Amino acid sequence: MPSAGATVPNESGESSGGSIGLGFAIPVDAAKTISDEIIATGHVTHAYFGLQTVPIPEAAAAQAGVPAGLFVAGVPAGGPAQQAGMQPGDVITTINGQPATSNVQLQELTLTKKPGDTVELGYSRDGRNATTTVTLAEQP
Incomplete structure (x- = not known):
């Protein structure tokens, strides 16, 4: 299954940019916290x-x-x-x-x-x- 932001082939077999969403938005504050944790520790805790x-x-x-x-x-x-x-x-x-x-x-x-x-x-x-x-x- 393609991940978010994956290139997905269209009906003619050509690649086109696509995004497969999660069904909800992640607030920018949460995204910033997660990215800071990844930068600091190399992983994220859920x-x-x-x-x-x-x-x-x-x-x-x-x-x-x-x-x-x-x-x-x-x-x-x-x-x-x-x-x-x-x-x-x-x-x-x-x-x-x-x-x-x-x-x-x-x-x-x-x-x-x-x-x-x-x-x-x-x-x-x-x-x-x-x-x-x-x-x-x-x-x-």
């Missing part, structure tokens, strides 16, 4: 939730009688989400007070937050709503 999620669209949620949001398919042992009490089967309904609608929201936070930062997740478990605070860790 934040990590320790969550595997699958979006539940509104229509599917209504049919299944569950809230719309992000279905928690997996929670790696010892990760930040497990330490915050998240469990497989939970449905994340809010992220920092905003409706949870896409995995991209979590991906953005792993790029714009750093290990040690916190994120508040609202979730539903067995028909009850709750919140928890996940302290992000360094991506393993």
